Amino acid sequence: MTSTTVRRTSSRRASSPAPALAGVVAVGAALAAGELAAVPVSPDASPYFAVGSSVVDHSPEAVRKWAIETFGVADKLALFIGMGILIAVLAAVCGYLERRRPPLGSVVIAAFGLLGVLAASNRPDATWTNALPSIVAGVVGVVVLRILISQLGPAPANPDETDGGSAEDEPKPAARSDFTRRFVLTAGGIAAAAVVVGVVARRVLADTAGVVADRARVLLPRAADQAPPVPAGAELEVSGATPFMTSNADFYRIDTALQVPTLTTGEWRLRIHGDVDREVTLSWDDLLAMPMTERIVTLACVSNEVGGDLVGNAKWLGVPMREVLDLAGVRPGSDMLLSTSVDGWTCGTPISAITDGRDALLAVGMNGSPLPLEHGYPVRQVVPGLYGYVSATKWVVDWEITRFSEAKAYWSTRGWSEFGPIKMASRFDRPADGTEHPAGEVVVAGTAWAQHTGVERVEVRVDQGPWQPAELTTEYSIDTWRQWKFVWQATKGNHTLECRAIDRQGKPQIERYQAPAPDGASGLDDRTYTIV
Numbered sequence: 001m002t003s004t005t006v007r008r009t010s011s012r013r014a015s016s017p018a019p020a021l022a023g024v025v026a027v028g029a030a031l032a033a034g035e036l037a038a039v040p041v042s043p044d045a046s047p048y049f050a051v052g053s054s055v056v057d058h059s060p061e062a063v064r065k066w067a068i069e070t071f072g073v074a075d076k077l078a079l080f081i082g083m084g085i086l087i088a089v090l091a092a093v094c095g096y097l098e099r100r101r102p103p104l105g106s107v108v109i110a111a112f113g114l115l116g117v118l119a120a121s122n123r124p125d126a127t128w129t130n131a132l133p134s135i136v137a138g139v140v141g142v143v144v145l146r147i148l149i150s151q152l153g154p155a156p157a158n159p160d161e162t163d164g165g166s167a168e169d170e171p172k173p174a175a176r177s178d179f180t181r182r183f184v185l186t187a188g189g190i191a192a193a194a195v196v197v198g199v200v201a202r203r204v205l206a207d208t209a210g211v212v213a214d215r216a217r218v219l220l221p222r223a224a225d226q227a228p229p230v231p232a233g234a235e236l237e238v239s240g241a242t243p244f245m246t247s248n249a250d251f252y253r254i255d256t257a258l259q260v261p262t263l264t265t266g267e268w269r270l271r272i273h274g275d276v277d278r279e280v281t282l283s284w285d286d287l288l289a290m291p292m293t294e295r296i297v298t299l300a301c302v303s304n305e306v307g308g309d310l311v312g313n314a315k316w317l318g319v320p321m322r323e324v325l326d327l328a329g330v331r332p333g334s335d336m337l338l339s340t341s342v343d344g345w346t347c348g349t350p351i352s353a354i355t356d357g358r359d360a361l362l363a364v365g366m367n368g369s370p371l372p373l374e375h376g377y378p379v380r381q382v383v384p385g386l387y388g389y390v391s392a393t394k395w396v397v398d399w400e401i402t403r404f405s406e407a408k409a410y411w412s413t414r415g416w417s418e419f420g421p422i423k424m425a426s427r428f429d430r431p432a433d434g435t436e437h438p439a440g441e442v443v444v445a446g447t448a449w450a451q452h453t454g455v456e457r458v459e460v461r462v463d464q465g466p467w468q469p470a471e472l473t474t475e476y477s478i479d480t481w482r483q484w485k486f487v488w489q490a491t492k493g494n495h496t497l498e499c500r501a502i503d504r505q506g507k508p509q510i511e512r513y514q515a516p517a518p519d520g521a522s523g524l525d526d527r528t529y530t531i532v
């Protein structure tokens, strides 16, 4: 009698859709989490699309032909819908597995996470971070599945264990309906959140993918005025020294954007207005039709601490900002270019810094490629000699000609100085602070910059002794940094070394320490070494 009851109960339970629902909701939450986690990484890192794209890339030619013949231009849509149905079915199975044979459902979901990791890691240009969204998705899937299944109450008894006890394990009808209510609320809540998060994240990823594709199609013109080649002597051949050129991947990034703005070349416009003779709006094609200048310029952030690395040197391609201003005609009396990015960040640049002959560029290229998305694609400013917060607007779309007496830019309303000429600085790059070295020759190396004035000398002193000259690399231009090295005859004990730069006007770097706010840090960088 008892055994019949149990069997009947379990077969009724088995047909309950709750475990299937739990599986579908868990996998849905996993996919949504995967999309969300892909946003800061790359559209290619989305587990769903990575797996889908791998299927497309690896399916035999015959299958592809069949898909194109059957579905036509909708072949990819058909694939993703087909994948969705397949995933939903497998997700339902995972739910039953987790209910009947725990933790088999979790194991299957984890295996799918792994599949995502493999697919995302094999996309073109993938970095290790491509694996993260799939890991997040796998973890979220397993956690949600376990929570939901646990809310269904004790698993149905195994029909083979035929003892009276199982009848007592059965939840009372009232308790069972509690489980049901809690389960429905939890599953419904998670499903709703997953839909919202998934849809929003997908839209952001699609926008990013659109801009990535747009960027891949950009053909940059050759510069009419090219950057002089880098002389061999500009590079310091010491291990651990900073390279003269900073790659796009290594270039520091500073902005207020929570989400990198997505602006295609087709959407881009620059509106020039305010104190001008005539309002002008430039399109991407208008800009690219203008003669381009290419320059190597070192860019620095005002937040850089003494010895810090918020500074980089790249080859920029763009139109001189002065020539763009001339299209509109700056009226006399105005002294500020108030530029605005597509995400509403503003920056006030002295017009004098744009018209005094320095290479202020409205840039479209960085180190030979279109600007990377996070460095301002498709168009940004670069002004030699000024900190980024008063000059280097990324994703720039609006120029207003005005006066410092009338307008305030983003950081100037937040306690930072209105003007931001870059302060001369020098820093140590090697060896690392606090390291131990044998007595004798120790090669110390670093970097110095005095943009738009030029570094004349770098000096090093040991334990506050006399300043001694360091060896400098060949100067590229007054707008770029210089590397230096100092061969130190180290004696036993603890020693502190300091460095300072002297600019082309004979002015030494400010020794008194000042924190970055409000107009840039000053002070000497130092390193302490133990010589044994």
Ligand SMILES: Nc1nc2c(c(=O)[nH]1)N[C@H]1C(S)=C(S)[C@@H](COP(=O)(O)O)O[C@H]1N2
Pocket (backbone or CB within 6 Å): 251, 252, 253, 254, 255, 256, 257, 299, 300, 301, 302, 341, 342, 345, 374, 375, 376, 387, 388, 389, 392, 393, 394, 395
């Ligand atoms: N749109 C926008 N542009 C911006 C910023 C910003 O927050 N938003 N930050 C500026 C600052 S403070 C610096 S130092 C430089 C940094 O440029 P990078 O990220 O390409 O190194 O960008 C400038 N341009």
Ligand SMILES: [Mo]
Pocket (backbone or CB within 6 Å): 254, 300, 301, 302, 303, 387, 388, 389
């Ligand atoms: Mo900055």
